[in-house]
Amino acid sequence: MKSAKEEQWQTLENLWRRQPAEAPIPDEMRRRVRRQERRMRIGAVLEWLVAIALCTxxxxxxxxxxxxxxxLWLLVVFALVAWAVGFSTANRRGLWCPPEESAQAYIELALLRIERHRQAIRFAWLLYAVELAIFAGWELLARFDVIEASFSFVSVRALATILGVTAVLGGWSLFVWLRCKRERRVFSELQQNSENFL
Structure with missing residues (x-):
């Protein structure tokens, strides 16, 4: 005669045995997810250093x-830095580690990180457009003598700077977008391989 406790354990064991076996997490998948995490940490540190430098x-x-x-310059810079840091922090929320140790959780985390990288690119362009609008508004207010002109928005130096920053931002966006596309393809292949392993 089994006790109630033994019967509960037996029921639990039977349920556990009926669960489908989880595919082991391939080393390649772990390595790539760790690389993503390393890049994410380096990016976060660099973003904070730039934010501190801009505020300083x-x-x-x-x-x-x-x-x-x-x-006014101080307020504008602080507002833009606060907006950027807020977005960056929110965009990385939930991306530091998988919720469980399974191949599917690693794949979902990697794909979510890729999507968030794409969101960061879109935000960078939005932030840049807002900065240009602020500079244009500043120039307009300076022309009507509402505020003093700290810089000339329509000078060769300013236009060269804008073109240079646009080229760098465009190159960075293209590089990250292509890397995201390549990583998505690789993780899709790893997902198929782990499913075929079962």
Whole structure:
């Protein structure tokens, strides 16, 4: 005669045995997901360093130019940096480790990271467009003597800077977009291989 506790354990064991076997996580999949994580950590550190540098420069500019322009510049830089850091933090939420140790969880995490990279590219272009709009608005207000002109938006130097930044942002976007496409293909193949292993 079995006790109630033994029967419960037996039922639990039977349920466990009926569960489909999970495919082992291939080493290649683990390696690629860890590489994604390493890149993500390096990117986060670099973003924070750039944010700190921009805020430091804005503070220095405001202290050096003790006028309305310095304060406005400080506020604009702080607002844009806060927006960018907020997006970056929210965009990385839930991407640091898989929710469980299974091949499917690793695949889903990798694909979600790829999608979030694409979102980061779209956000970078939106942020750049907003920055250009702010510079154009600043130039317009300076022409009507509402604020002092800190820079000339329609100069050879400014246009060369805009073209240079646009080219760098475009090159970076293309590089990341192509890498995301390649990684999506690789993880799809790894997913098929792990399913075929079962």
């Amino acid at each position: 420069y804005a503070i220095w500019f405001a202290v050096e130019n003790r006028n309305t322009n310095g304060v």
